[in-house]
Structures are given as structure tokens and as C-alpha cells.
Amino acid sequence: MKRYDVVTTISYPKTGAMGKTGSWRVFKPIFDKAKCVKCLRCWIFCPEASIRREKDGTISIDYEYCKGCGICANECKVEAITMEREGGKK
């Protein structure tokens, strides 16, 4: 990466600048590919860019950084994503 030599404070881009934000999750989105209609609403609305687009037009979820907000599940019109409590159902 190009570094700059100037007299001011510069930060450089880094994925995970605040660590693995996946550890913030209380609920985890679970994807059911069989139900997915490839509308990509979950992808465009995920605030974390943690929904990946797959070659077959469906999606997968990047759990390393997904903060578990549940927007993907809420916006999926066919319930192909559901939220489950981390560490199994209780």
C-alpha cells in the first residue's frame, strides 16, 4: 500500500479495524439456500457488507464480521434467512 510522508496524521485502510465484529453478535443469521429467490435485498441492505454474492445468484454470510443486526432476515421476503441465538437454540 502506498504510504504518504506528510505532516499530518494519516490512517490507512484495514478490514477489521475494530477487530472481529462477529463477536458482537447475540443472534446469528442462518441462510436456507433452498428458499432463496436471489432478490439480493439482504445484500444491498446489510450495513456491514457481510452478505457475499455467490456465482449462482444466491448469497452466503460472512460470520467473521456480521454484527447480527437481523436486517437481512427482516428484509428477506421469503424467510430464507432466520435469526438464531448464538450458541444454539435455548
Place this chain on the structure above:
Amino acid sequence: MAIKDFPVEECILQGNAACPGCPATMALRMVFKALGKNTVMVVPACCTAVIESLYPHTSFDIPVMNIAFEAAAAGASGVEAALRMQGKKDTTVLAWAGDGGTYDIGIQALSGALERGTNFIYICYNNQIYSNTGIQRSGATPYAAWTTTTVSGKTEFRKEMGDIIQAHHIPYSAQTCVSYPDDLYRKLKKAKSIKGPKYLEIMAPCPPGWRFSMEKTVEMGRMAVETGAWALYECENDVVTFNGKSKLILEKKIERKSIEEWIKYQGRFSHLFKPKKDTKRIQTLEDHIDQLWERYRKCYL
């Protein structure tokens, strides 16, 4: 545009400091899909400056200049002049500020840049509060809403920023909402194609600030539009066009939903529902929105 045709490139990196369900990162992802990487951003004090994360790292894969709370548009004017002097004509300059930094403290710098004809895009992401400093009222906070500085509900109505912007007669201004990616994307693309000052405002429902559960950010934006609390429109060379559901509301092709459909999900309005329903203040809110739309109809229909 179909969602599948949105560019896949991301400028907001994962693992940033935004709250779960944040409307600012959601909107920024869409904004950069429309503007592309050849963009320089100016960010004053606001949540976005926090979302950038901690030195020596940043979660923005794009050049960003941080500047004082009141100075977004002034900073952007300087960046635009510097790029112009370097002959970099195709780089987009984007000032991105909250409603506090726009409606309130930044309005002087903004008005100056618009009046000078600065070639840049100014975006206000409007979460209707000063959220970064712990939810204080702003000029964009609606009537009756709780904030930490309006503990029993705000007693004033929100300011009409769109009208103030239009009084500058700039080539393009628009209101959009994070819940309508196609509307947001199209307006950003249009803004990028026009020379001179462009102003956009994005309705950005904030889960911790408005006290709703974090999976409802998009839903709250949608309800803001469907209840008429927020209008989608654009103003190109002084001609105002309403868009999407707002156009249908304007033309009375659909009726706007009752404001209760929006506020009942937000803890910041819970004092209007318990211990006893405050019908008087709810009606005041409702009447204010009706007046707003009557004025819209008089001016733009």
C-alpha cells in the same frame, strides 16, 4: 435498476465501529456504489468520523479528510479547489455530514459553498439527532420526540432544510431514504453527472437514537415515507419532481398512512402512548404533516 446490477465494489470495510443496524454505513455502501472510487470525502465530527475506526487504521477504502464539526462544506470547497489546480477534473468531491452538522452548526459553511457554486456533492445523512454525542436534539428532530435534551418530547417542529437549500437555486438537490436503494442510487448518479453544487439528504433511521430494535432500520425508513413524515423528491434547475410513493401521496393516488404507524415502533415516542395515550400531541404531529403536504401540493402539483 435491479439490485443485481449494482456494482459489487465496497468502500466501507467490514469490522468498523458502527452500531449493528447502522443506517450510515448502509447508506454509504450505496453511495459509493453510485459514485465509485474516484471520490474524495470530507467528514466533520459525527458518527461517521467514529465509524472510520481508530488510528492508525481506517474502515474507509477511499481518501477521507476529517474536519471540524461546522466546516464540512468549507473543507470540501478547499479540496475541490486543490483538485482543480492539479487538473484532476474527474474526481468527485463529497461532503458527508449528519443533520447536526448540516441543519445547525454547518449551515453557514454549506450556504457559502452553495452560493459560490462549488462543484461538489453535499450529503446530509439525517438521523434526526446528534447521535454521536449521545442523542441530543437537532433542528431535524421531529416534534414530540424524546432526546436527552428534550426529555419530555421536543416542543418545536423540525426545520424544512429542503426549502432552505432550494432558496440557493443550485442545479440539483434531492431527498431520498436509505430504504429505497434504487431511488438513492439514481439520484447520486444524477448528482455526479451535474456540474456545480449538489445537495442530497438521506433519511437514516438510527436504532439506538430512535430506540427501535436494530433489525428495523429499513422498515423505519419505509414507514417514514409511507406516513408522509419524509418525502422523496428532487429539484433540478428549480423544477421539483416527487418520486415513488411520495409522488402517489402528492397526487392523492394513495393515502399516507397514519403517523402512529411510524412512531409506535420508536421508543423516542413511547411517552405518547404510555401510561396514557397522548392524543393531543399525536394529532399535532398528524396535522403538521397534513399542512406540509398541503403546501407541497400548492407548490408542486
